[in-house]
Amino acid sequence: MHAAVPLPALAPASPWRLCVAPMMDWTDRHCRAFHRVLAPGARLYTEMLHAQALLHGAAAHLLAQAPGERPTALQLGGSDPLQLAAAARIGVAHGYDEINLNVGCPSERVQAGRFGACLMREPALVADCVRAMQDAVSIPVTVKCRIGVDEQDAEADLDRFVETLLRRTRLRVLIVHARKAWLSGLSPAENRSVPPLDYARVYRLKQRHPQLTVVLNGGLTEAATAQAQLAHVDGVMLGRAAYHDPWVLACLDAELRGVPPPLRADALHALRPYVESELARGTALKHITRHLLGLYLGRPGARRFRRVLTEGAVRADAGWGLIEQALAQVERI
Template sequence: MPVAPIVPDVPGNYPSCRFAVAPMLDLTDRHCRYFLRQLTRRAVLYTEMVTTGALLYGKGDYLAYDDAEHPVALQLGGSEPDALARCARMAEQRGYDEINLNVGCPSDRVQNGRFGACLMAEPQRVAQCVAAMRAVASIPVTVKTRIGIDDQDSYAFLCEFIGTVAEQGGCDTFIIHARKAWLSGLSPKENREIPPLDYDRVYRLKRDFPGLRLAINGGIKTLEQAGGHLQRLDGVMIGREAYQNPSMLARVDSRLFGATDPYDSLVDVAAAMLPYIESQLSRGASLGHITRHMLGLFQGRPGARQWRRHLSENAHKPGADISVVERALANVAANRLAEDAPVSQRFSDNLS
């Protein structure tokens, strides 16, 4: 299936919601986002969900990121308008391009904090939260949600939620995970797989709310599938597939934005990470904390197993340094990837 018609962004403008990599807890940290940015310059990258409590009262710097990550969005977890407004102000001051409210996570811990997917049952509260953030921040405030929760899964329920948050909260962009969430009985992983996908419901929502920007999430594994959704919707968000098989992102810019892809080869992508890794190691970062996000780079290609094995076995050893990545990359080069052969050979020669 051909991808949707291209509408190139004006350089320097925020690229709205056309394509994004989903926020994923324990995965999309700052090292992951820097790596993904080597594959695509145009996709919006999302932080892991950060709770208002962590930002306001935690000791760590939960807003840290590298300027190279732009466009980057902060996903917030919370349900108190005042606390969310304070966090939104902090996010804008730190230079984030978007603030996203999590109304989709079904985990018990999130529910106990009274935020995430359970907030679908309180559309007026969500509207108040969005309005409070929009009142103090000029950057976009968006909502990521499901199509329903538990037995509240009718189309009328979804329309009431979207309509209330849009009209009373002023939200004009929603990212819809096209599954409902079971708030009890299913783990977060099962909630990503067991409830059936209902893309048609999201398409219908766009027909009934044509003035809103709607992006779709859930079960999307290829750019061809993304292009099909973009024929009907404003945006697509991909999560686990982009993390496990990041090479799919290497053609996002050309195929979905009509722009030039950052690198011609996956070996170039890996090599581009070396200065960043050296810089982070000099600041005390662990090599394994960075390279764990890179394990799937060559997924499905010659040399992928050697790449994963070498990094997995060596990156967490005491004193592991940049040479671990260089040797893993040399192993890939030795396999002479067909699409990367010239670059691989040059890089291999440089290592010898």
């Protein structure tokens, strides 16, 4: 009788298997508190914060986190290695688990400031920034980029960009929005939908660099579609879908963890301690409820749910009872 051969241990799931994208004006701490109750296994990201904003005294306000929010990554914008290193140290001091450099935002403001997607044309400078942050902190320093900008070749130029980072830094995680950014001719909103998606290009990048953790971002609007990408890459990052239809996020997180998703009402009730804590601190309810409006998207009563929250949350005395009133519009159906 032969001794049983032990089965090899399963590789642990990547900490970046499911991420929620940094989104300007959306992924503030209230949004992240909501996403955390929906998706306990997801990695959350702040809005992009420019390094200078953290260095000029606004860090305590900008970097506030909800209790139990972690793991959370701080996304920084900038192109000065010394400033970024100093901002990364501030992020660590405030309890963040990752520093992410934005090399993908196409807005005119970031172009004027020489950061965001225009940095894809300067891989050596990006490498200097990443290395400076890596030397300053011990937590992971990651990069979020596009597959190219304007007339760049999405094959050769993206390979050159990535290979420069791998050669000159200790980069281990790259998040790729699978579209080009067109800095001339398209608005930031159009840049999120008009350039065609090219998931296959990101797959090839992963195949070329198997040691690199590659996270796919862009156009992932359904849980099943997002999950299917994990056959090709190490992780997926949901953006607008996670915000406008947050149940997609909850269902994907539950599927990946092998558990049933919570009931929508239970998720809201799990948020109650945070809501009441923020109200006690003087936070207006409207700053929290604006992130909840998509919870019942496509469900009977969703319009009434949204109306109760949007009309009632502007009142100075609005409290948790308003959320219960909104729930009554859908849970009885």
